[in-house]
Amino acid sequence: MGAATKKIQVGIVDDHSLLRKALAKLIGSFETYAVLFEGDNGKDIKTKITQNIIPDIVILDVNMPDMDGYETVRWLHKNYPQVKVLALSMFSDENTIIRMLRLGAKGYILKNIEPEELKLALDSIMKKDFYLSEYISGKIISGLHKDLGNPEDPIVLSDKEKEFLRLVCSELSYKDIADKMFISPRTVDNYRNTLFEKLKVRTRVGLVMFAIKNGLVDI
Template sequence: MNKPNYHIMLVDDHTLFRNGLRILLNNLNEYTVSGEAANGQEFLDLLETQTPDLVLLDIDMPVMDGIEAASRAIKKNPDLKIITLSMYGEEDYYYKMVDAGVKGFLLKDSDIQEVKQALETVAEGGTYFSSELLQNLVSSLRSKSQHHEKQNVLSERETEILILICQGFSNQEIADQLFISKRTVDKHRSNILEKSESKNTAQLVMYAIKNQLVEI
């Protein structure tokens, strides 16, 4: 069975970087770069006429940055799947991008296999964090919170389910592991989102890291 062909939009102000990434992605059978923009405003303009399956979006751009662009784009199209292209030292932006509703984070120096893994994960409805980026994020969050007590408001069962969510398991897979129904997991997940004041899986991951519930 042939794999689906996903249309990708590249949004980055560096032409050379876009050109290189386009060549790499177009060499993968299941992906086609169907649109490019050099800043957030160009990206929003393109969305008026195109509906990409996936977006690779830079944070730091002229005219309109990635944070504002992602927020506006997802507000207009909540199903839009955006992966942030990040550089070292941009950890302070991650919460804002997660709040905007992006589905993943990739370091700009990631190899093509990791890019492919991120695209596959997000295309299938998951959330992807670069492992190196997660290490930086964990260090950053822990250094900021080392003088503060952990504030986990979840029950023992909810914490158990959150850890499995962070490990990438679906609700059905979690139900199978814990020998409970999927409906019960769905209810727990809803409670976890509400208690942690999270809107999506990416925010749940951030919550788990901040409260040292997961080891990366």
């Protein structure tokens, strides 16, 4: 790598000092990346970024005191949308993943991933604008890294299916979605199962991913 080539700048925000230092050391060993700053919580990153210390990527812990990952990614997406957020968590539950992606995170990884996957995640976010942990994508999504739909065989959704997808991206339960759409829970189940088949996904997170990637919801 030439001396004139600018390294990709990374901010690390996690309230666990030991993990944060280990991440910084690991990222510093990647040829094309450099750690720009570390922070304990969202307030730290907010202070640094408003002082014009702006990274390309922020690795952001979801659960932190003072200003957690949800509040931080919302603030970043609104004020500095060019900063790509890679969410970091010990949890792989659908609600946490959906909420972080819905608020603007470009990727989601677990704290127990191997060093090689962290590098893959950073590369993928920079090149493809998205990444989910291999464990998560294998567990909950089918065909994440291939385009959903082929220009020669476009996926056609009805207005009701689009409305259902938009509501799936909220924190409403399926029962609440049925009430909101004035339909029975059985009809909601039919929408969900039809879309699972049509979009080649297996879970609610897969539906959310399709909706976000295809501009059916605002983030």
